Amino acid sequence: xxxxxxxxxxxxxxxxxxxxxxxxxxxxxxxxxxxxxxxxxxxxxxxxxxxxxxxxxxxxxxxxxxxxxxxxxxxxxxxxxxxxxxxxxxxxxxxxxxxxxxxxxxxxxxxxxxxxxxxxxxxxxxxxxxxxxxxxxxxxxxxxxxxxxxxxxxxxxxxxxxxxxxxxxxxxxxxxxxxxxxxxxxxxxxxxxxxxxxxxxxxxxxxxxxxxxxxx
Numbered sequence: 001x002x003x004x005x006x007x008x009x010x011x012x013x014x015x016x017x018x019x020x021x022x023x024x025x026x027x028x029x030x031x032x033x034x035x036x037x038x039x040x041x042x043x044x045x046x047x048x049x050x051x052x053x054x055x056x057x058x059x060x061x062x063x064x065x066x067x068x069x070x071x072x073x074x075x076x077x078x079x080x081x082x083x084x085x086x087x088x089x090x091x092x093x094x095x096x097x098x099x100x101x102x103x104x105x106x107x108x109x110x111x112x113x114x115x116x117x118x119x120x121x122x123x124x125x126x127x128x129x130x131x132x133x134x135x136x137x138x139x140x141x142x143x144x145x146x147x148x149x150x151x152x153x154x155x156x157x158x159x160x161x162x163x164x165x166x167x168x169x170x171x172x173x174x175x176x177x178x179x180x181x182x183x184x185x186x187x188x189x190x191x192x193x194x195x196x197x198x199x200x201x202x203x204x205x206x207x208x209x210x211x212x213x214x215x216x
Contacts, residue, residue, distance in 0.1 A: 022058060045148060047206055052182045063188045074111075087172050088174045090106045113130070159215075161176070162207065177200065
């Protein structure tokens with residue numbers, strides 16, 4: 001009986017050590033994941049700022065709306081949700097490409113991305129897949145930093161920054177910057193009910209991320 005008790009005590013100690021080890025490993029993994037996530041996600045910047053510039057948006061610029069019945073019900077790749085609900089990134093890229101003279105509708109861009117495996121399983125665009133989806137006419141550049149100065153530089157060079165912010169619901173939303181008035185960035189928002197150019201400050205207080213749509 002004493003021997004059996006010792007064996008059970010030994011097994012209990014070994015199980016406890018294994019649990020502690022698993023806990024430590026799990027905690028370490030979580031810390032590494034959190035550190036890498038913070039490193040990958042830049043700190044947000046205000047939705048206005050940088051140099052005071054006069055870069056008016058073209059009055060006849062292309063403005064695609066998510067509710068447009070021509071493509072609203074088309075399913076994106078990965079999650080297979082409709083463009084009307086989750087397609088803001090597709091709309092932003094399509095508007096940016098069209099502003100650069102590479103005209104394509106959200107319907108065309110989405111179909112090419114689906115065919116070219118351009119979405120993750122969650123339905124997020126794989127940025128490197130935009131170039132082949134546009135027949136090598138445009139690319140989307142992912143910057144190392146998030147700064148007003150680089151956004152301004154892109155605008156002055158004729159590029160189209162597309163920026164991510166967060167809606168009150170916590171859902172991310174992408175829009176293209178199509179001009180600048182002083183320190184206010186001007187955008188076209190696919191979620192609007194009509195085509196209009198508005199200051200980014202009317203939609204959000206902060207820019208969470210940026211990508212640059214550029215002509216090849």
